[in-house]
Amino acid sequence: MSKTVIRSSLFVVAVALVDGAGRVLVQQRPRDKQMGGLWEFPGGKVEAGETPEAALVREVTEELGVSIEPEALRPLTFASEPLADRHLLLLLYLCREWSGEPQALDATALAWHAPSELRDLAMPPADLPFIDVLQAALTAS
Numbered sequence: 001m002s003k004t005v006i007r008s009s010l011f012v013v014a015v016a017l018v019d020g021a022g023r024v025l026v027q028q029r030p031r032d033k034q035m036g037g038l039w040e041f042p043g044g045k046v047e048a049g050e051t052p053e054a055a056l057v058r059e060v061t062e063e064l065g066v067s068i069e070p071e072a073l074r075p076l077t078f079a080s081e082p083l084a085d086r087h088l089l090l091l092l093y094l095c096r097e098w099s100g101e102p103q104a105l106d107a108t109a110l111a112w113h114a115p116s117e118l119r120d121l122a123m124p125p126a127d128l129p130f131i132d133v134l135q136a137a138l139t140a141s
Helices: 052-064 115-120 130-140
Strands: 008-017 024-028 043-045 074-083 086-095 109-113
Touching (some): 008 024, 008 052, 024 115, 043 052, 052 086, 074 130, 086 130, 115 130
Parallel strands (some): 008 086
Antiparallel strands (some): 008 043, 074 086
């Protein structure tokens, strides 16, 4: 069995904001960024010294202009994906409560979709497994 050498890990958090109708907010990556044009869950990198929840609160404020209390974040699932010489660990949280109206501050567009509709969107590979888990979680609640 061969070992894959990973130079570093990329620790990223994302959130599925769910509105009263059970729709999930996704944002479209700017075309000039890596994976530009793809739809993703809002979030970003965890900085040194940050907890995942603190990073997500910061990222959502920066990207969407909304405020989330860390207590409103519910860990849902994660993805582990190789990226060239790095490895991505992506944590997805569920959130139903926030303050403010989401705005596309760091994205081309925002859209609200039923979880089943997310399959019709072009999304990064690490986000795709989240759809079934998210749909099951929202059906159960």
